Amino acid sequence: MTLPKDSAISRCDADPVAVIADIVLAAELAIERTKVESLVRDVVARRHQQRELARALTAAPDLLTSARPEGPMSVQRLIQALLNHDAQRVVLPRCARCDNARLLSLLDGEKRICEPCFTRAKVGRQPCANCGLSRSVIYRDHLDRPWCWSCRPSPQKQGSAEEAIRAIVEIVSGIEPDLARETVAEAVRESIPQLPQLHRTAGALRDTPDLLTGRGAHGSPRILALIDALLARGATSVVAPPCPNCGNVTKLGTVLNGLRCCRRCYEASRKKPCSGCGHVREVSSRTAEGLPLCSACSARQPFQYGECSACGQHKKITTRAKGTPLCQACSLPVVTCSLCKKAKPCYFADTEAPRCPGCTRKLAAEACSRCGRVRTVRTRSADGSAICNPCGTLRETCRDCGNIRNVATRTPDGDPLCGRCYEKTPFAFRDCTECGSHGRLFHHGLCNSCARTAMVQDLLADTDGVVPTRLAGLSAALLGGDPLATLNWIMRPSSLAMIATLADSRAPLTHEALDGLQPLLAVRHLRATLVAHGALPERDEQLANLERWLAKTLTKINNPEDRRLVRSFATWHHLRRLRRQSATAPLTYAQTTQVRREISTTISLLAWLAERDNTLGTCTQGHIDEWLDSDRAARPFGRNFILWAAKNRHCGPLKVPAHSPKPAATFIDQDDRWQLIRRLLHDDGIDLPDRVAGLLVLLFAQPLTHIVRITPNEITVSDAKVTLTLGSKPLELPPPVDELMLRLRDLPDLNPRSADDTRQWLFPGGLPGTPLGAPQLMRRLRVLGIQARPTRNTTLREFASELPSVVLSKLLGVHINTATRWSRTTSANHAEYAADLSRRKAFRKS
Structure with a gap:
């Protein structure tokens, strides 16, 4: 949330130290402003705590003088610092329970209380484990049972420290017999220094000795410290406990659900939905209303930016050392540059090859001193000569795989690692300096x-x-x-x-x-x-590409009259029709390619006439016949223009013979077709999209241009039936085709640039939100031995011999003229189908 720049809350975010100083100086006029600002920075060092304090004092300035136990703890620390520097009017807050001026480090609702009051409020009165009376809890044993003051174990009953140490040593020696007892006793004294801790640890190990062999997450911090001390002294049977949540063996410094866990799992449990982006992440800061912000959204807040005191530019402020704001470039750590060997602010300071900004700028293309080629400089020799990347790349035997490869990095011991092995090593994974997530970092310590x-x-x-x-x-x-x-x-x-x-x-x-x-x-x-992602509206890219191509093509026509004719033909004969079609369904590549060929042929015809000192208005049928004879391939693409020109009186009544393409007569054998169908149905080694696409061609004669534009919404499940809408009527899918279709529909969209993982197309393409291209699908099916045209012809011929053309058109989406032509080709007699349909209708009426 971006706050108004002139609001008080916005100033609390932008310059909290100045806001706090203004409020303090309103109460304490005798203290200098620079002193107050210095005290604020010393007492409240972190930026988010300064903003929290500024907001609290802005909302209630009397917190400095009223002794009210409210607001953040930094209020009390600031008041104490002011009193130490002779402040007169500020007053320390008093405990909300006992009214004493103590350290108020804890909260009771919205009021601050001291630690003794908090302990009494938290512990209260509980039944004593010995006498059973409800009294104040003074002591808890290793089983966490409460004991009152009268029944608490006395030191004489508990025994001395040496007795407790001997008891622990006895238990540890039973688990680790090869470790000397003196060594175990030394580890116990080091890790458990206090007597009550010794007694509780001894009792816990007597009841549960397996705390030392893997179940340490159920124990106390002293047991974990004892395990670390024993392992450091060479223990082999003692086991460092893994985190009960993630299973990693690491420091278990926090408690989650009653068990000790690692810091990462604890922080993961505290993640909340970010008020800025909505993602569940760790809370980096909060808005003025207290809403959580993740690190990414917090970094985008306007108050994170300011004028760098070093470079003077308005950038994101990454550090404020001694109140001096510095951007990232000016706050780089000073180390020895790996190139110039001088101590300067450097990038990659935490790597073996830090580079100062000056040397980074010098890494430009130069002539390599070894190969002589002008290339980007990877490094430099001792005398400063440039060395390119291939010449400067070291090839050594990788420590892990044993292959001689380029050295990507080295282990802490100096052993070389190749790029593949480095990606698998534990030290390649580090915590992000911004969000704290553990993984492979991209650059500058960021994930x-x-x-x-x-x-x-x-x-x-x-x-x-x-x-x-x-x-x-x-x-x-x-x-x-x-x-x-x-x-x-x-x-x-x-x-x-x-x-x-x-x-x-x-x-x-x-x-x-x-x-x-x-x-x-x-x-x-x-x-x-x-x-x-919804940033731009959808548009028909095939139509847009055609329009751009047309505008570019028209500029290449020198004759204005010819250019006017071509523009009119393209606009009124083609673009008007294509725009109308595009409003209902996107155009295909084949449609726009046909238009491009016709327009290119039109330009060729006009140029051919101009070479013979003719125009379209003066040409005769003889000229057209001569042109067609000289370029027979142009006949299919020039006829529409000539007929349009004659109709619109741009030329005389010219004629062009209609192009009658040969009917597609290529087929495959039915046995081969069913063999392909069986393979696609049962071979799980074939990719699921290829199996479904092949079955749509083999079983339902679908063209590839239609297959790639099928959406998941066209697949429906009702009454235990799976239907696919290919034409005007849904088509019921037989098993196991229905199962394969549902599996493909339910797959997520794995495109890394998509807005989400929901599929928009049954066959998604490489670009987000776009379907797979028909040529690419054709290449994939050819690998499986499926030739789209012959296979589709065979399937259509079989359907046409069994179904009427109307049924074929409605179920498969085939144009009625195409369906009729196939029915005539097969000379099918559908009287039996009509009779069977009539019997079924009569049966339903009865």
Whole structure:
């Protein structure tokens, strides 16, 4: 949530130290402002705590003088620091229960109380484990049973410390007989220093000795410390306990559901939905209303940005050492640069190859001193000569796989590791410096998600650090989907240049703005991503590509009259029809290709006439016949233009013979067809999409252009039947085809750039929100031995011989003229089908 810049809460976020100082100086006029600001930074060092204190004092300035036990604990610490520097009017808050001026570190509702009052309130009066009377709890044994003051075990009954140590040593020696008793006693004294802890640990180990052999998560912190001390002294039978939640053997420093667990699992249990993005993540900060914010959303808040005191630029402030705001570049740690060997602020300071900004800029293309080729500099020799990446890449024997490969990194012992083995080693996984997640980091100590957020912010944010409203859709689209896939795409030079152009432009983000960008492949990917995330409306890309091609093609026609004719023909004969069709269903590549061929043929005809000093208006039938004889391949694509021109009186009554293509007479043998069907039905080694697509061709004669545009919504389940809508009537799928179809429908969309994992198409394509291309599906089916055209002809011939053309058209979506032509080709007599249908209708009426 972005707050108004002139509001008090917004100032609390932007400059909390100044707000706190103003409130303190309103009560204490004798203290200097610089002293107050210094005290605030010393008492409340963390930025989010400063904002919390500023908000509390802004809401109730009298917390400094009224002694009310409210607000954060930093109020009391600030008052104590002010009193130590001769403040006169501020008053320490008093406990809400005992009214004493003590350290109020705990809460009782909204009031602050001291620790003794909190202990009495928490423990209260409980039945004593010895006498059974309800009294104040003074002591708890190793079974966590309460004891009152009168019944508490006396030191004489409990025994001395040496007796407790001997008891523990006896238990440990039974588990670890090879470890010397003196060594065990030394470990006990080191890990359990206090007498009550010794007695409770001895009692716990007497009751549950397996706490030392793997069930340490059920024990106390002293038992865990004892296990660590024994393992450090060479114990082999003692087992370090794993975290009961994640199973990792690590430090169990927190408690979750009554068991000790690791810090990561504890933090994971405290995750909450972020009020900014809605994702369940660790709480990094909170809004003015107390709503949680994740680290990514917190980093986008305007108060995170300011003027860097070193470079003077308005950037995200990453540190405020001694009150001095510094951006990330100015706050780089000072280490020895691996290239210039000088102590400077460096990138990659936590790696073996830190680089200062100056040397990073020098890593440009130079002539390699070894191969002589001009390439990007990977490193430099001792005398400063450039060494390119291939020449500077070391090849050694990998420690893990034993193969001689490029050295990606080295272990802490200096052993080489190749890239594949490095990805599997534990030290390749580290905690993200921003969100704390454990995994492979992308760069600068950031995980994929945080690196993507930072990169999108840097590319799209204005000088105030805020993404403009016109680029909000682009930002949301880039922040959606798989982070690593987005980063890999953004890091390409073409993508960076395209995003920079959009960020610098003042125009809104539209399809027209993308049409003017290059390269086309990157633009196509970005457009599909924006449409999939709702940042741009859907449009027919085939139609748009045709219109762009037409505009570019018309500019190449020199004769204005010819250009006018071609534009009129393309607009009124083709584009009007295609736009009407596009309103109901997207155009196919074959449709637009046919139009391109006809327009190209039209331009060729006009150029052919111009070479003979003729125009379309003066040409005769003899000219057209001569042109057709010289270029017979143009006959199918030139006829529409000539007929349109004659109809609209651009030429005389010219005629072009109709092109009669030969009927598709290629078929496959029925035995081969059923062998392919059986293979697709039962061979689980074939990819499920290929099996379903092949069955749609083999069983239902579906063209590939129709198959790729099937949506999951066209598959319905009702009355234990699975139907697929291919035509005007749903088609019932037989088993096991129905099972395969449902399995494919329920698969998630694994495209890393999609808005979610819900499938929009039964056969999704490589671009988000787009279907698979028919040519690609054709190539995949050919690998399985399926030739689409002959297979479809065979299936259609069989259906036409058994079903009337009307039924064939309604079930399979075949045009009625095509269905009729196939019925005539097979010379089928459907009298038996009609009679059977009549009998079924009569039976239902009876």
